[in-house]
Amino acid sequence: MNQSLYSKSSSNFDICKDILVKSLRDFGSSLTPAIEVSFDSLIRKMDEGFKGYLKPSFYLSSLDTGMGKSLCIKSFIKSLIISGSIKDAGILICLQTKAEIKTFIDDCRLNEEHFSVLVYNDPLNNEGRGETGREEAPVLFTTHKMVRSRSGMSFAGAKDFYYRGKPRNLRIWDESLLPADPVSFSIDTLASVASVLRPYENQFVGEMDSFLKTVGWHKADDAIMVPDKLGKWAAGILSSGGRGVEKLSDRQVNVLEQFGQCAGRELTLSISAKTGRSLSGVVSDLPADLAPAIILDASGRLKATYDLWEQRRGNLVRLRPAVNDYSNVTINLWKTKAGKDALEDADIGRAIFRQIAKVIEAKPDERWLIVSFKPNDSLDVLEEVEASMSVPVALEYVHWGRHCAVNDYADIRNIIIIGSWRYPQGAYKALYQAATGEPAGEDNKEAVSRISTSEFQANFLQAFMRGHGRRSISGKAGECTAYVVASKSPNPTPLIAKALPGCIINEWSPVPIGLTGQAKQIADHLLAQRAAGVRTMGKSALGSAVGIRYKQQLSTLFRAYRFQQWLEDNGIKMTHREFVLTA
Template identity: 30%
Template structure:
């Protein structure tokens, strides 16, 4: 059961009421300058957020994570800026200090420059390598009422300890009362170590002349290979890994400034975390991986307000709310997307779909869409380039230099935060963004606070996958003009193009993700299907739409009965042997397979099991310091 803010609203004081009213007045005035007329729901959502912030300043907000989910363009950043300005000017809060945690260094600089306050009241705390950002302020963090830092600094300085003991974030020797976390929040980080990762650690251990550690890791590597997917694997404790010498070697390897690669450093840190415990094993194709997670956010960081536009769609928040009990929701605000038209091509949009497209049909189709409005600007979000030719170079084969000058390109992984393209009304998601399968399970366990003994049902994991996909799509599309809001409370007119298979679950979630949007079929390639192939694929699409989330295997017998084909030989000749059938199932993320049902072997279709290792350019499952 979801808990809303109205169930936990703290008592108001005259001071907090005055602070809330002043903040809302100036926020409404600025948003009105942008041409935005606030609806009643928008006003309620902003007041809920302002009240939570003021209650933190009063010390009356319950010690939980308070999630504010306002769609992009509805003023959560504007609210933060105005609240901080009024807080510093109020004579009733002269002893109250603030910590703002942002996701990127660029956001530190942006917020610092936008705040209209005495510069001596604002400091920044970033890593030693961020020299330019650190130079924004020469005020000591302990002497500034507002401290802006990165989320990674919180994880780094507080790991394994309490927030109140992290002196770096204190104001004049005391923990700060108001904590604001901008964008996505997770209580920890996933750890995933594959068979290949362990091999890299063996070489590193040998270079440290720690043969006992190398032998122990080789033994763990063999045990991982012998362990069935879904089973638990015991990791040797530190004594079995080689004792003090092994501990010293792992620490040396894991150091951020060590000579080893980031992957090897990460695995060394993961083994120290795993040692003596049990981990869940998962296989993706031929790749076996050990899964775990660790909490990196101290419990006493709460109360805290989290500002995440994707709060209404990410399943991770529901898990934290239900299982950890650490999260409550402020009033959500979702805008009307009646001016958004989404053209959907139901075809696999993952990285490997593009890599297998030797005929470049997908890039050609993207170019075809651009040529339909060649005089206008376009924003295209694509998979990160890993080799030549780049996506830009391939696209340029089909578009003139003049048209390419109006095309903006950013890659997945870099699709958050920037408003540089908020004027662009044509957006293409050239493929969709997926994490390694092992990461989804680890993320589920982490969000729910599950132990390695707790099982994660397939349907539950897929709900989390859909939530992460929804987050990526919402954030990506809202880099364009759809993030804006017109005087009528609707998003600004925008044409979007999305490539996503039925298997991904994305086609189903779009109407709820963008309420009021116009969803259209995008078929850039001619439909070649006819006869029995068309009948089978039409039926298959109905099944996938209705039950695709739960299906693991679809026997050919079921397809034959559905379309009235009794003879297996005829089914093979008129359906499965046809090239257009093989292309159609591949587009839907399916492949031919065999399965035992009721003691008998059946041929049919299953979801494609990737023969590729996890995408190294996807969000990593383990983030080193």
């Protein structure tokens, strides 16, 4: 970093902005006026936070994936080093995983004197100033889980996060944040935990049986208190590795862990014809004095939970969002049953997987990314797709739950998304309570419905942006084609259009469909030219021949799935500039 480029009168804002613009230029990108306004608001809030001027609120910056939010944080830290003010106050950067911390440190190229790491039992703690010099490190990296586990009810009391004897001024939280942790678990699964542990923890199971019997007396939306003793007992069995715990499945362990976290808390009962009874609520309230803090969430513009937080709690402030132009993106949407149950059905699943295989086989030399459900004993989507293919193709796979903050597939331009990551109804109620702070049982059905649809959008956006779409240049998402298999209800078309504004959405059906209108004119002309012995035909010449002058209009017709399917069925290949009519 060349300090001589800046005068002593240069502000942190000016230096950060200059570094950011130059860094984007190195990636072949730039700031459009709209995006510049969004970055300006973020940089100003970071500067105010560092100097201790921010009011105690949570500031949400929603910059679409690929725009450079991480680059902006790194530019700000560099600006503090250049201006000589890096040691004036502390910075806390909270990331989701240890892997993200490692990547951030490597990319930022900070001197060891400037940072330290606080994570649980990991060599990362030796990075920078290490554990012994942590309090003297201006920048501290940690995980979301560490903040929640160390803070309790007061952030000021969490001395592990201190810089020179006091809480760090600038607090940055990367990815989604809620004022409390939502929990939701199935009563049937909790009952199955009791069955497994009965031979080993008879007294505990007896108390659990009594609790489950009490739950059975209640109706939907009733508030139910988890006995403090029973919840702590469950937590103790897990933490001590009690007898029988090794016989529990991962799902059962997760439910027992959530139950333990709910000791002494009220939960809401949900009853569903499909999933049975479940309890939902919140645990681990976020310390109010964590504010002021800046939240960086690319999905923030879509999530109804932030709207409710802002409206009901009043301490969330939205900074100017920045949205990509997704006109380089084509979504081929097949509306059909695509949940786990449907995919596990032999006939339905086989039909879907075969159609997916046909799509992939049409581009056997290209890389593909599939996003779908986590493999289990009854369903392995990747295995099913591979078994349906007649030729080997390079496939990558990410399952729901691991579809955020993964950058390993940014060069892949072909994405398959099968099914949606939807939660049980009780989970949406838990999100509502976490956002609003309203007691269990006082949920709002319309608001819960909005949370449900917005979570679909946010998860879809995150899944899609694992691919080349994240290669945003000057606010325009990278070229990418996705084949999406999603349920008809709620209608995914408008939801996807809002998540990816400007994208082309084609109705995709595996059943052969005839062309109509201008697409049919083009098809008929291509067939006539081939019959006349023409081997190739340029796209512009074709447009002129059928009376279509506008390039964008032609591009839209050519990218339509029905037209591409017709080309494939008729053995015509489309290149960047022309159509190859004969083999």
